[in-house]
Amino acid sequence: xxxxxxxxxxxxxxxxxxxYALLALSIVLVFSVTRVLLxxxxxxxxxxxxxxxxxxxGRPVLLAWLLVTMAGxxxxxxxxxxxxxxxxxxxxxWWALPYALGLWLALRLLPLQSLPVGMQALLTLALVVPxxxxxxxxxxxxxxxxxxxxxxxxxxAVHGVLVGLSLLMFGAEGARAQPFSExxxxxxxxxxxxxxxxxxxxxxxxxxxxxxxxxxxxxGKALRATAIQRLGAELMGISPTMAGQASFALAAFIGALSGxxxxxxxxxxxxxxxxxxxxxxxxxxxxxxxxxxxxAAGALGVGLVExxxxxxxxxxxxxxxxxxxxxxxxxxxxxxxHTEEEA
Amino acid sequence: xxxxxxxALSAALFAATAAHAQVKVGVVSSSSGPIAAVGVPQxxxxxxxxxxxxxxxxxxxxxxxxxxxxxxxxxxxKLIGEHKVDAIIGPSGSPNAMGVIQFAAEAGVPxxxxxxxxxxxxxxxxxKKWIFKTTQNDDLIAAALVGHMKKAxxxxxxxxxxxxxxxxxWQKVFSSLAAPAGIKLVSAESFQxxxxxxxxxxxxxxxxxxxxxxxxxxxxxxxxxxxxLFDQGYKGQIYQTHGAALDDFLKLGGKxxxxxxxAASGLLVLDEMPAEDPVRKVAADYVxxxxxxxxxxxxxxxxxxxxxxxxxxxxxxAALKAGQPGTAAFRSGLRDAIEQTRELPGTQGVYTMTAQDxxxxxxxxxxxxxxxxxxxxxxx
Numbered sequence: 078x079x080x081x082x083x084x085x086x087x088x089x090x091x092x093x094x095x096x097y098a099l100l101a102l103s104i105v106l107v108f109s110v111t112r113v114l115l116x117x118x119x120x121x122x123x124x125x126x127x128x129x130x131x132x133x134x135g136r137p138v139l140l141a142w143l144l145v146t147m148a149g150x151x152x153x154x155x156x157x158x159x160x161x162x163x164x165x166x167x168x169x170x171w172w173a174l175p176y177a178l179g180l181w182l183a184l185r186l187l188p189l190q191s192l193p194v195g196m197q198a199l200l201t202l203a204l205v206v207p208x209x210x211x212x213x214x215x216x217x218x219x220x221x222x223x224x225x226x227x228x229x230x231x232x233x234a235v236h237g238v239l240v241g242l243s244l245l246m247f248g249a250e251g252a253r254a255q256p257f258s259e260x261x262x263x264x265x266x267x268x269x270x271x272x273x274x275x276x277x278x279x280x281x282x283x284x285x286x287x288x289x290x291x292x293x294x295x296x297g298k299a300l301r302a303t304a305i306q307r308l309g310a311e312l313m314g315i316s317p318t319m320a321g322q323a324s325f326a327l328a329a330f331i332g333a334l335s336g337x338x339x340x341x342x343x344x345x346x347x348x349x350x351x352x353x354x355x356x357x358x359x360x361x362x363x364x365x366x367x368x369x370x371x372x373a374a375g376a377l378g379v380g381l382v383e384x385x386x387x388x389x390x391x392x393x394x395x396x397x398x399x400x401x402x403x404x405x406x407x408x409x410x411x412x413x414x415h416t417e418e419e420a
Numbered sequence: 421x422x423x424x425x426x427x428a429l430s431a432a433l434f435a436a437t438a439a440h441a442q443v444k445v446g447v448v449s450s451s452s453g454p455i456a457a458v459g460v461p462q463x464x465x466x467x468x469x470x471x472x473x474x475x476x477x478x479x480x481x482x483x484x485x486x487x488x489x490x491x492x493x494x495x496x497x498k499l500i501g502e503h504k505v506d507a508i509i510g511p512s513g514s515p516n517a518m519g520v521i522q523f524a525a526e527a528g529v530p531x532x533x534x535x536x537x538x539x540x541x542x543x544x545x546x547x548k549k550w551i552f553k554t555t556q557n558d559d560l561i562a563a564a565l566v567g568h569m570k571k572a573x574x575x576x577x578x579x580x581x582x583x584x585x586x587x588x589x590w591q592k593v594f595s596s597l598a599a600p601a602g603i604k605l606v607s608a609e610s611f612q613x614x615x616x617x618x619x620x621x622x623x624x625x626x627x628x629x630x631x632x633x634x635x636x637x638x639x640x641x642x643x644x645x646x647x648x649l650f651d652q653g654y655k656g657q658i659y660q661t662h663g664a665a666l667d668d669f670l671k672l673g674g675k676x677x678x679x680x681x682x683a684a685s686g687l688l689v690l691d692e693m694p695a696e697d698p699v700r701k702v703a704a705d706y707v708x709x710x711x712x713x714x715x716x717x718x719x720x721x722x723x724x725x726x727x728x729x730x731x732x733x734x735x736x737x738a739a740l741k742a743g744q745p746g747t748a749a750f751r752s753g754l755r756d757a758i759e760q761t762r763e764l765p766g767t768q769g770v771y772t773m774t775a776q777d778x779x780x781x782x783x784x785x786x787x788x789x790x791x792x793x794x795x796x797x798x799x800x
Contacts (some may be wrong), residue, residue: 231595391610
């Protein structure tokens with residue numbers, strides 16, 4: 078092992094670590110606001126990457142159908158509640174359908190393949206982000222006050238269904254997008270791949286933006302309040318539904334952006350998202366599913382450990398990475414006071 | 421009277437069905453789950469399989485095992501117990517196939533496995549005599565690659581393979597053939613199919629400075645090791661196994677996989693195959709039929725299932741002499757007849773089975789292929 082290999086492995090670990098960190102943040106966010114352990118987080122990554130690759134390859138973006146279907150379901154559910162229980166639907170329960178149809182039409186009409194990469198990325202985000210709140214409304218809101226275990230089961234079910242749909246929409250073969258730019262940057266003996274820099278810079282920017290969002294905006298403060306004391310926040314006039322939708326929207330945004338960022342570096346498959354978000358989850362566990370900075374640092378550590386352990390023992394990489402969770406769990410279980418959650 | 425009539429009618433019906441007895445064939449493929457890339461073209465091939473031999477019709481019962489070996493066993497048991505099938509084609513994955521051998525053998529149902537691992541038919545024993553395999557054994561492909569390396573003067577080789585039976589068996593087979601040819605394996609790295617970064621394995625391989633690198637990975641997972649080596653500036657020759665012989669390999673790899681050498685069936689380079697090659701016509705028919713039905717080119721995995729259909733078609737007339745479909749006599753006759761297959765051209769090569777060799781390929785089952793100008797091309 079010389080300096081060059083050390084730097085290259087470090088760069089590799091930082092790149093994966095940055096993505097894991099983003100996912101860890103969104104897992105912590107969703108968990109603390111809604112108590113949902115977001116197993117389908119990885120699907121947002123896959124959807125983002127695959128939709129982007131489909132646009133560039135000139136294939137129809139079948140993901141638009143999923144958005145239209147989910148928005149349609151949402152409108153049906155709202156209408157049913159209106160007729161049956163006299164609950165007047167808010168504007169919010171119907172907005173999604175015209176939006177989804179409009180986007181679906183736009184994706185059919187626009188010359189997707191020849192659009193600049195930035196536009197393709199924006200369209201991908203426009204497609205994936207609304208899936209987050211829709212997912213919350215359809216699957217999690219009706220059971221929002223249930224036991225955390227119920228929420229976890231629903232979460233796993235949604236993940237299973239989405240992986241199946243993902244296979245239908247994107248096919249079994251992997252996909253890959255074009256890099257944002259071909260240039261590289263030489264620092265010392267190591268050439269930094271331009272895409273790697275994009276990942277690092279955008280991840281960092283996003284982390285800073287998230288910090289500003291939570292510290293400086295009313296919405297962010299409302300989310301934090303809900304995370305700290307749900308009932309208290311509700312008494313203060315913060316709608317838990319709004320908080321849930323917002324946290325799922327953020328999770329979808331972070332996931333889709335990660336997908337768009339890494340799709341030019343690696344081949345992603347219809348079911349790749351799960352293993353990526355699982356590594357983000359290891360980071361989130363390091364932070365006790367509560368602390369953002371520790372979760373981000375933990376995820377970065379996972380990336381670095383993964384990279385170096387692959388170099389020394391490629392056969393045991395996965396074992397080493399997932400064993401990392403044990404000391405944290407042990408430490409947590411020894412240091413935290415246990416309180417039974419009311420059912 | 422009406423009762424007598426109905427008895428006569430059912431007797432007549434029975435006679436009619438007996439005369440045109442149906443052969444039932446179960447097809448188990450992994451059209452969902454992690455190895456769906458292999459299973460989907462196989463499932464898509466089922467409508468193209470031969471439907472009739474003489475007066476006997478063949479009915480196919482397709483099942484999906486979702487890539488799960490336990491589900492493969494359940495599917496096989498269902499086919500044997502409920503559907504009373506006469507033969508089975510499948511399952512798609514090597515671990516899946518290994519798990520079902522005993523059940524097919526116990527029920528005495530011939531099973532044609534379109535899987536990579538030679539372990540399903542080797543070493544031959546009482547159970548495996550019911551199993552046939554419609555893919556080239558790894559050593560046949562590896563011998564072609566080692567032959568090319570020797571000619572090209574390659575002395576040292578780095579190996580990158582998947583951490584599953586596919587990669588592990590390749591490492592074993594390749595190193596056993598390379599050593600006598602004076603080729604040294606200087607590094608051996610493994611990875612998982614879903615890995616998103618192979619930087620570390622690439623660095624370690626490049627650091628060992630091999631003349632050539634052999635990548636053994638199935639489907640599109642063969643792409644990332646090679647693009648990683650390209651990005652790291654590796655300049656030696658890169659070899660791939662027949663696992664990479666897919667059009668997706670070209671699509672995903674782009675210019676970074678230019679010049680790769682692999683050995684596989686001639687299916688990829690049909691236009692360049694000599695006109696008198698017996699494989700060419702069969703393969704061209706299959707490709708044309710598949711394209712008409714699904715508007716895409718078939719992967720070799722589908723062709724392996726098609727060949728299984730051809731083997732059955734050729735064996736059924738002899739089996740009918742042994743007994744009626746649906747009986748143990750027919751099934752064992754079918755097994756014997758498949759074992760007697762001589763010089764049968766398929767899409768993957770020419771099959772000549774023996775009691776010891778249930779894969780039945782010779783060197784007509786593979787050609788050396790390279791990537792030139794973004795297309796597969798016969799290596800001359």
